[in-house]
Amino acid sequence: MRKIIFPVFLVLSQLVHSQIKVGKWRDHFSYNNCIAITKGDNKIYGATSTGIFWYSTQDGSLGKINRIQGLNDVSINTIEYSSQQKILAVGYEDGNIDFIFQNRILNMPQIKEKLMQGSKKINGFTFYNDLVFISTDFGIVVIDILKEEIKDTYYIGDLGEPLRVNRTSILNSSIYAATEKGLLHADVNDPLLIQYQRWTHESFFSNSTNECTDVTVFGSSVIAIEGNAIDQEDIIWGYNGSTWMELGRPYYTVLHVRAEQTKLLITSKEGISSYTSIIATPIVHSSYNFTWHFDPYMAIPIESEKIAIADNSSGIVYGEFGALNSYLPNGPINNRAFSIGVSSEKVIVASGAYDAAMGNRWFPFSYHKFEKEQWQTFEESIDLDAVRVAFNPSNPNEFYISSWGNGVFQYTNDEPVKHFDYQNSTLQTVYPNQPYCRVSGITFDSKGNLWAANVMVPKPISVRKPDGSWYSFAYAGAINSDQLSDLYCSPSGQLWLILPGGVGLFVLDPGKNIESATDDHYRKIKLYDSNGNVLPNDIYSLAFDREGYAWIGTSEGVLISYNPENAIDASTFAVQRVKIPDVVQGLAAYLLQTETITAIAVDGGNRKWFGTSKSGVFLQSSDGSKELLHFNTQNSPLPSNSIVDIKIHPTSGEVFIATDKGLMSYRGEATEPSEKFGKVYAFPNPVKPNYNGVITITGLVENTTVKITDISGNLVYETQSLGGQATWDGKNLNGHKVSTGVYLIFCSDSKGEETAVSKLLFIK
Structure with missing residues (x-):
C-alpha cells in the first residue's frame, strides 16, 4: 500500500498548536481549500468555507479568524478588504455578513433573516466612500458602513425582478454589475438607482443575455467576462473609456478576474494569465514550482512582480512565479470526518463515507492524524472510503482502519503494516474478486481480538485473534x-x-x-x-x-x-x-x-456526551437526568448542529466533535482516572493576575477528594474529581478570589488509603 503524506507549507509563525484550557474550544479545520483572497495592510487574507486565515508579508506570521475568534457563521463565499476603511468584509452563502474592524466584529444578519424565496448568497463587496455595494443572488444591497445600516436594495432584473449579481466594480462615476443575464451599468451617484430603469444593459456581448461572470477595474479600463456555452471559451472584454473590445478567449471557464493599476490577472483551472495592459500579450502560468498540483481559484496582484493565489488545495500561494510558496495554518487537508479514534498518543479521523443506501461516496482512502499538536493527512490513491478506526488497547501506536470496499488496514507507528481483504482473511466481498469488501465497523474486545462487521455477505462477522488467525461467523x-x-x-x-x-x-x-x-x-x-x-x-x-x-x-x-x-x-x-x-x-x-442521537461518548467522570443530527451536543450527568451543557451553533463555535461522531482523549479530557462541516474540540473537566496517583499537578502554575479561567488538578484516581488549603492549613476549597481530574475557580468557600500565596493541594482516594500532595502559587 502506497502512503502519501500531505505536508503543510508553513513559515514559523504565531500559530503553534498547544493544549487548550478546560472549558475552551479550538478548531481542527482544513485551510487547504481556499475559495477567496484579498489583500490589505501588509496581509493577505484567504477564506475557506469555515473560516479566514491570513499571512503577513511583513513578518511572515500566520493567523486565523473563525467562530472561536468571533465570526458569526460558516459557509463563507466571499471576502473583501478595504484599505481606506480598514475593514475586512465577509459574506456567507446564507446571506449573513460580518465586518471585521480593527478591534471588533460587526454582524449584519438582516439579509440572512429576510423573509424571501430563493438564494440569499453574498457574492461580493465593493467599497465606495462610506457605502458598501453588496452583490447577492437577488440583487444589490447597499450598506452605509458609518451608520451600520442598510441604505437601499436594488432589484435590477427585468421589471424590477430579482437578478443574481456576481460582482460590482466602480470606475469614476459608473458602477458596473456582472449579472446572470449580462453586464449592466449605471451612475453610482444617481439617487434613483433603486429603480431598475436607471440601469443600462450592455449589448456588446456575443450574446447579450449571456452571463457576465465577473467584472473589475484595471487602471482606467473596465474588464468584463462573458460566460459562454459549455463547449465554448469564455470571452474577455475590455473597455477603454469609449469602446468595448474583445481581448481574447484563452480559457473555457474563467473563474475570476482581479486587477490593480498596472496588472490584470485572469484565473482559470488551466492557468493564470497576467496582463500589463489591455493591448499587451499576456503571460500564461500553468504550474507551480513547489508542487505538482496546480489548482488555482482566484489570483490577485500584490506588489512588484508578486501575486497571491487562492488555491483549492494549497491555501494561500504567494510570491513571484517560479518562486511561489504555500502558506496556511496546520490542519487536515479536508474537513471530512466520518469517525474518530483516540488513544493516549494520537487522534485518528477516517475521512471516507458511505451514503444512506450503503453505497460508496468514492472518496480516496485517507485519514487525518493529530499527534504532538500537529495534523497530518495520509492518503492512498487506489483504495476507497476509510470509515472506522479502532486502536489496539494494548498498543496506543497500533490502529486499524476499515474501508467501504477494500477491507481493513493495519498501521503501526503510522506505517502501513498489513492489508486484510477477501484474499488473505475471512472477510468477504459482495461481488467475487471485486473490491467490494465493505467493513462498516471494527472494534477490539478485552482479550485483544479485533472484530469486524462485513456488509452484504454470507458471513457478516469476522474476528482476527492476537495470533493473527481469522475466523468468521455465518x-x-x-x-x-x-x-x-x-x-x-x-x-x-x-x-x-x-x-x-x-x-x-x-x-x-x-x-x-x-x-x-x-x-x-x-x-x-x-x-x-x-x-x-x-x-x-x-x-x-x-x-x-x-x-x-x-x-x-x-x-x-x-x-x-x-x-x-x-x-x-x-x-x-x-x-x-x-x-x-x-x-x-x-x-x-x-x-x-x-432528537436523533448520532453519537455517544462517556467521559472519565461517567458523564454522557450526546451528539444529535440537528441540535448539536448535550452533556448529561452520569445517570442522564441532568443537562450539564448544551452546545450548538448559537452558543458555541460549532460549525454545524449535525454531529457525526464524538470521542474523548483519555488523558487530556479533550472532547473531539466531528460535524458535517468539520472537526472541533472542547476541553472537558473529566479525564480517565489512574489506578494509582500519578504525577499530581495543577495548571496553570503559577496563576497570574490576569488569568480568569479554572485551575485544573490532574493525575488523580477515580472519586478523588481534593482539599485546597493555604500555607497555614486553613481550608480554602474542597471538591471531588471527575475521573482523573478536578477543577478550581480560584475562589474560597465564601466565593471570593483567594489572596496571593502558596496553596497546598491534598488528594485522597475514596477509601482514604492513597494520598498525594501538590503545591500551587497564586498571584492576585
Missing part, C-alpha cells in the same frame, strides 16, 4: 439484514452490532472458544420496555459506560439497559427510556426524545 440468516452499522464489545464480552433502518440490534456471545460455534449464543433484538411496549428501534449510536450500562442512541432519544449482559435472554433483558424532570410543566419527560 450468521447472515439470523441477522437477516444487508445493512450493518458499527459494532461494540460490551464489558461482559458480548458483541453488539447495530442494524440500521429500524431493524434493531444483533448481539453475539462467542463463548470461550471463538473458533467453535457450539458455545455461541446470539439474538436479534427488537427493543421493548419491561411492560412490552415497543421502543424506538432506529438505532444510530451506542456506548457502554463505566458501570457497564448500555446507552443506545435512537431516532427518538436515548435508551438505557441496566443489564446488558442479559441481552441474549429475552425473558430478563430490559431497555427503558431515561426519565428527566420537566421543569416547565412539572411532568416527566424522556431524555432527548425529540
Whole structure:
C-alpha cells in the first residue's frame, strides 16, 4: 500500500498548536481549500468555507479568524478588504455578513433573516466612500458602513425582478454589475438607482443575455467576462473609456478576474494569465514550482512582480512565479470526518463515507492524524472510503482502519503494516474478486481480538485473534439484514452490532472458544420496555459506560439497559427510556426524545456526551437526568448542529466533535482516572493576575477528594474529581478570589488509603 503524506507549507509563525484550557474550544479545520483572497495592510487574507486565515508579508506570521475568534457563521463565499476603511468584509452563502474592524466584529444578519424565496448568497463587496455595494443572488444591497445600516436594495432584473449579481466594480462615476443575464451599468451617484430603469444593459456581448461572470477595474479600463456555452471559451472584454473590445478567449471557464493599476490577472483551472495592459500579450502560468498540483481559484496582484493565489488545495500561494510558496495554518487537508479514534498518543479521523443506501461516496482512502499538536493527512490513491478506526488497547501506536470496499488496514507507528481483504482473511466481498469488501465497523474486545462487521455477505462477522488467525461467523440468516452499522464489545464480552433502518440490534456471545460455534449464543433484538411496549428501534449510536450500562442512541432519544449482559435472554433483558424532570410543566419527560442521537461518548467522570443530527451536543450527568451543557451553533463555535461522531482523549479530557462541516474540540473537566496517583499537578502554575479561567488538578484516581488549603492549613476549597481530574475557580468557600500565596493541594482516594500532595502559587 502506497502512503502519501500531505505536508503543510508553513513559515514559523504565531500559530503553534498547544493544549487548550478546560472549558475552551479550538478548531481542527482544513485551510487547504481556499475559495477567496484579498489583500490589505501588509496581509493577505484567504477564506475557506469555515473560516479566514491570513499571512503577513511583513513578518511572515500566520493567523486565523473563525467562530472561536468571533465570526458569526460558516459557509463563507466571499471576502473583501478595504484599505481606506480598514475593514475586512465577509459574506456567507446564507446571506449573513460580518465586518471585521480593527478591534471588533460587526454582524449584519438582516439579509440572512429576510423573509424571501430563493438564494440569499453574498457574492461580493465593493467599497465606495462610506457605502458598501453588496452583490447577492437577488440583487444589490447597499450598506452605509458609518451608520451600520442598510441604505437601499436594488432589484435590477427585468421589471424590477430579482437578478443574481456576481460582482460590482466602480470606475469614476459608473458602477458596473456582472449579472446572470449580462453586464449592466449605471451612475453610482444617481439617487434613483433603486429603480431598475436607471440601469443600462450592455449589448456588446456575443450574446447579450449571456452571463457576465465577473467584472473589475484595471487602471482606467473596465474588464468584463462573458460566460459562454459549455463547449465554448469564455470571452474577455475590455473597455477603454469609449469602446468595448474583445481581448481574447484563452480559457473555457474563467473563474475570476482581479486587477490593480498596472496588472490584470485572469484565473482559470488551466492557468493564470497576467496582463500589463489591455493591448499587451499576456503571460500564461500553468504550474507551480513547489508542487505538482496546480489548482488555482482566484489570483490577485500584490506588489512588484508578486501575486497571491487562492488555491483549492494549497491555501494561500504567494510570491513571484517560479518562486511561489504555500502558506496556511496546520490542519487536515479536508474537513471530512466520518469517525474518530483516540488513544493516549494520537487522534485518528477516517475521512471516507458511505451514503444512506450503503453505497460508496468514492472518496480516496485517507485519514487525518493529530499527534504532538500537529495534523497530518495520509492518503492512498487506489483504495476507497476509510470509515472506522479502532486502536489496539494494548498498543496506543497500533490502529486499524476499515474501508467501504477494500477491507481493513493495519498501521503501526503510522506505517502501513498489513492489508486484510477477501484474499488473505475471512472477510468477504459482495461481488467475487471485486473490491467490494465493505467493513462498516471494527472494534477490539478485552482479550485483544479485533472484530469486524462485513456488509452484504454470507458471513457478516469476522474476528482476527492476537495470533493473527481469522475466523468468521455465518450468521447472515439470523441477522437477516444487508445493512450493518458499527459494532461494540460490551464489558461482559458480548458483541453488539447495530442494524440500521429500524431493524434493531444483533448481539453475539462467542463463548470461550471463538473458533467453535457450539458455545455461541446470539439474538436479534427488537427493543421493548419491561411492560412490552415497543421502543424506538432506529438505532444510530451506542456506548457502554463505566458501570457497564448500555446507552443506545435512537431516532427518538436515548435508551438505557441496566443489564446488558442479559441481552441474549429475552425473558430478563430490559431497555427503558431515561426519565428527566420537566421543569416547565412539572411532568416527566424522556431524555432527548425529540432528537436523533448520532453519537455517544462517556467521559472519565461517567458523564454522557450526546451528539444529535440537528441540535448539536448535550452533556448529561452520569445517570442522564441532568443537562450539564448544551452546545450548538448559537452558543458555541460549532460549525454545524449535525454531529457525526464524538470521542474523548483519555488523558487530556479533550472532547473531539466531528460535524458535517468539520472537526472541533472542547476541553472537558473529566479525564480517565489512574489506578494509582500519578504525577499530581495543577495548571496553570503559577496563576497570574490576569488569568480568569479554572485551575485544573490532574493525575488523580477515580472519586478523588481534593482539599485546597493555604500555607497555614486553613481550608480554602474542597471538591471531588471527575475521573482523573478536578477543577478550581480560584475562589474560597465564601466565593471570593483567594489572596496571593502558596496553596497546598491534598488528594485522597475514596477509601482514604492513597494520598498525594501538590503545591500551587497564586498571584492576585
